[in-house]
Amino acid sequence: MNEFEIFKNWLRQIPFLTEEDCALFLPFLKTKSYKEKAYLLSENKICHEIGFINKGSFRTFYLADGKEINTQFVFENEFVVDYDSFLHEKPSRYFIQALEDSEIVSFNLSALQNAYEVSHNWERFGRMMAEHSYRLTTQRVESFLFMDGEQRYLDLLKGNPQIFNRIPLYHIASYLGLERESLSRLRKKIAEK
Structure with a gap:
């Protein structure tokens, strides 16, 4: 299967995205492979792209007094990104590391912003992604509070x-x-x- 097909098939499951919507991203998509323990992102670097995981897994972590503190694990059919760094183009406080040999399909912020401008469906998708990210963050924080x-x-x-x-x-x-x-x-x- 073509490396882009996994991503396209995942997108097709979102009922409001049309084939035309999906086609908007094709020119901007890149595939990247990461060996186990390779870094997709390092602390103080800007996260320039969002990756859809075709295969493999990643962890997000930060350092506290030299100790690695894991904050997230992501797997196939999920996105790997530091959203805050990606959206605001600011240095990240996190590391993102492959836990297995992994492959992603990635795109950059300008591709996403272009899709938002051209298609209301992509704006809706972006809102859903933001809500999902907020929900995960809230659940994580509340798990430590309660x-x-x-x-x-x-x-x-x-x-x-x-x-x-x-x-x-x-x-x-x-x-x-x-x-x-x-x-x-x-x-x-x-x-x-």
């Missing part, structure tokens, strides 16, 4: 069980705000129930 480590773990297990097959436990522990040993004890305790 849940303990065990509740965050159970919530992740319920909402995203495949993550445990693809992401190393030390990355998941960081994402949950736990030490690796604490996560191991927690998993053992829950398994024994």
Whole structure:
């Protein structure tokens, strides 16, 4: 399958996007491959493109006192980007790293803005993406405000069980705000129930 076909097929599932809407992006699309552990974005660099993941996975993290703190994992049929850096063309506070050999279809901000100007459907799509990003951010913040480590773990297990097959436990522990040993004890305790 052509590397652009996966993205186009995903777009076709959005009921209000027409074939003409999809065709707007074709001249701007690029495919990129990332080896495991390669960086799509580094701290203090501007995120110049948004990537649709054809295959593989990425993590977003920041450094606090030299320690990596994971904030997000993304997989196939999801977008990988630091939206704030991308939309405002400002240096990122985050790193984005491939966790597996990965392939993305990417486009830049001018391509997205062009689509917004030409098509109300793309404006609607952009609004939906912004709402989705806001919802994910709010859920993440509220999980730390209103849940303990065990509740965050159970919530992740319920909402995203495949993550445990693809992401190393030390990355998941960081994402949950736990030490690796604490996560191991927690998993053992829950398994024994």
